[in-house]
Amino acid sequence: MKEISLHIMDIVQNSVEAGATKVSIGVDVDSGRDLLTITVSDNGRGMDSEMTRRVTDPFVTSRTTRRVGLGLSLLKDTARQTGGRLEVLSAEGEGTRVIATLGLSHIDRPPLGDIASTLACLIAANKSIDIDYHHACDGREFSVRTEELRSRLSGVSLADPLVFCFVREYAEQGISQLCSTTPSLLV
Secondary structure, three states, X not given: OOOHHHHHHHHHHHHHHOOOOEEEEEEEEEOOOOEEEEEEEEOOOOOOHHHHHHOOOOOXXXXXXOOOOHHHHHHHHHHHHXXXXXXXXXXXXXXXXXXXXXXXXXXXXXXXXXXXXHHHHHHHHXXXXXXXXXXXEOOEEEXXXXXXXXXXXXXOOOOOHHHHHHHHHHHHHHHHHHOOOOHHHHO
């Protein structure tokens, strides 16, 4: 995948298919340590230890619609190419946590991509799931929580096109301001 935001979308889709009702997404930029850490956690079905161990194998998937699962294996390769790693933690009935650490300034690190549009799409497409997005950049933080959005929208659906536009613009501005002192962290 050409952008990290597409990896995030793929992992969240896995969470949705695993029956998650809550998904937390974290993007943490630490320029002092030259690290970009992506974390996606859910409260879905989780996996047994054997599946957890094999989940980054491209020819292992729990889906019945296809026989390959390339998302996590591609992210694992990307993380390794940048001097980082991928860790998958899961337990049956407790959910799954995927942590990808990438070399921030490494030439092979893909750009973050359009994370604001990705977030808006994930929220609109999964309006009944609680999604918490947290973005940290060298100690400064920005977040979006669907639980908070729902309480302020007084019954307006998260799938409403105006809500989609608001979330995208709000996230775009928040992330831009967060990383304004180091614009190279936006890519």
